[in-house]
Amino acid sequence: MTSDPSRSRTVRAWAIAALLVTTTGAPLPAQEGPGNPPVVRVLATGGTISGGGPSPTSLTEYRAGAFSGEELVAAVPDLARYATIRVEQVTNVGSPNITFDDWLTLARRIDAIFRDEPDTAGVVITHGTNTLEETAYFLNLTVRHDRPVVLVGAQRPATAISADGPLNLLNAVRTAASSEARGKGVLVVLNDQINAARDVTKTSTYRLETFNSRDMGLLGYVDGDRVSFYRAPTKRHTADSEFDLAGVTTFPRVDIVYSYVEANPLLIETLIDDGVDGIVLAGTGAGGMSGRERTALERVTTLPADTRPVIVRSNRVGSGRVIPRASDDETGMVAGDTLNPQKARILLMLALTRTRDAGEIRRMFREY
Secondary structure, three states: OOOOHHHHHHHHHHHHHHHHHHHOOOOOOOOOOOOOOOEEEEEEEEOHHHOEOOOOOOOOOOEOOOOOHHHHHHOOHHHHHOOEEEEEEEEEEOHHHOOHHHHHHHHHHHHHHHHHOOOEEEEEEEOOOOOHHHHHHHHHHHOOOOOOEEEEOOOOOOOOOOOOHHHHHHHHHHHHOOHHHOOOOEEEEEOOEEEEOOOOEEOOOOOOOOEEOOOOOOOEEEOOOOEEEOOOOOOOOHHHOOOOOOOOOOOOOEEEEEOOOOOOOHHHHHHHHOOOOEEEEEEEOOOEOOHHHHHHHHHHHHOOHHHOOEEEEEEOOOOOOEOOOHHHHHOOOEEOEOOOHHHHHHHHHHHHOOOOOHHHHHHHHHHO
């Protein structure tokens, strides 16, 4: 196979940029942790962090997944100061094309790594930012170990001027190798910040500070001196999760309906007629809905219990709680608490693999 000169130049340029970041100015601290560097697995899935564009100024026009995980790691040689890296390519796509099969592959592979490789300190997953929070939350609920799993991405492709991928990757590896990260669930590391998978969401289309946990706040920072944590998640996750993927090949179908002025209830009616297993309403305000939407949703109470879709009320505003209401309990609806619609969908999908009982699902939404 002949090599692509432009590709080689890009990888070399990224490596030079990474070296400049890590070797200019004040000296770097010594390797974090005593003895030999820990082992960190990097599972690559594609995304902007591995994207390539036609020029260094192509910040929005590029192809996600243009580079492999091996190339990303090779372009940041300073990773060897912090960990022994082992790379696997799971897929290489833009994150809108991530599938449930990819989620199952990741969760099962991570469990196998932690089960069979006691020398592996943690796992880093390179991922596109568009659906990164969804993959992170799914793994937060399904990985059955307490060692760190860290998702990382980038807002600028690898070929861009001031690409953010190299430093993000370095910081993700440092976090996965940190003993302090253990037991804190799945983490998201970008822009020098550590966020919890449950709470974090993408908040900006292009800005580097896109990932925020809004009401809850970040967990810590990755700075030049060390990985620093200031709080830990309190909701159930990973090793404490009740969700088991053994035998799971498909997931219950759950869809999201967005509420707005004069929303068409036909969307809700069609989903119910089509046999959907669950509906998440991205409601107005604190999970509110119009009278027409409520009438359409309350129709589920006329269906047999074993075919009745579970309705979860979330909100479209981006932060704040959706709390239970007596009227919703009477119709079997579930309050989504602080989960945004896309994460409420994931929890409901997993809940429905275990039960259709609304009371049990309400408990899960309180605990997770």
